[in-house]
Amino acid sequence: xxxxxxxxxxxxxxxxxxxxxxxxxxxxxxxxxxxxxxxxxxxxxxxxxxxxxxxxxxxxxxxxxxxxxxxxxxxxxxxxxxxxxxxxxxxxxxxxxxxxxxxxxxxxxxxxxxxxxxx
Numbered sequence: 001x002x003x004x005x006x007x008x009x010x011x012x013x014x015x016x017x018x019x020x021x022x023x024x025x026x027x028x029x030x031x032x033x034x035x036x037x038x039x040x041x042x043x044x045x046x047x048x049x050x051x052x053x054x055x056x057x058x059x060x061x062x063x064x065x066x067x068x069x070x071x072x073x074x075x076x077x078x079x080x081x082x083x084x085x086x087x088x089x090x091x092x093x094x095x096x097x098x099x100x101x102x103x104x105x106x107x108x109x110x111x112x113x114x115x116x117x118x119x
Contacts (some may be wrong), residue, residue: 009082032056035116039068039081042107045087045115052073061086071103072116078103093118 032055032069038045049058062081070079070080070089075098095118102108102112 005012034059036061037070038062039064039102042068042110042112044102044112044114047111049092049114049116050119051098051116053093053118055090056093056116057085057088057090059088067104068107068112069099069103072098074098095119109118 014028033051034086035051035058036059037049038061042064049057058070058077058079060068060079060081062068062085064082067080067082069081071077072091073095077089077091077100079087081087093116098116098118100114100116101108104112
């Protein structure tokens with residue numbers, strides 16, 4: 001069967017219509033508070049984060065040409081962000097203060113660390 005130009009245009013239009021009608025589901029379901037942090041020049045954009053207790057989603061965007069992590073040992077959080085990428089991780093936290101850091105060797109010692117306050 002040969003495709004006519006009109007049939008090809010119709011088929012493409014139908015496929016595009018399906019893509020709009022049935023968008024792809026998000027990879028992760030965010031629940032609770034969302035906090036964002038960026039890394040650039042081997043430093044975090046902030047050293048102080050805050051969120052309410054319960055479910056917390058951390059979104060890490062890495063603007064560097066090497067990978068970084070957002071790690072909180074007490075909460076078993078170990079989020080890795082690749083070169084130029086964004087990743088997120090959802091966890092549950094009780095009230096308190098939690099230290100976060102980049103676990104890449106020497107990064108925490110160079111200043112990639114901070115505190116997440118849960119209220």
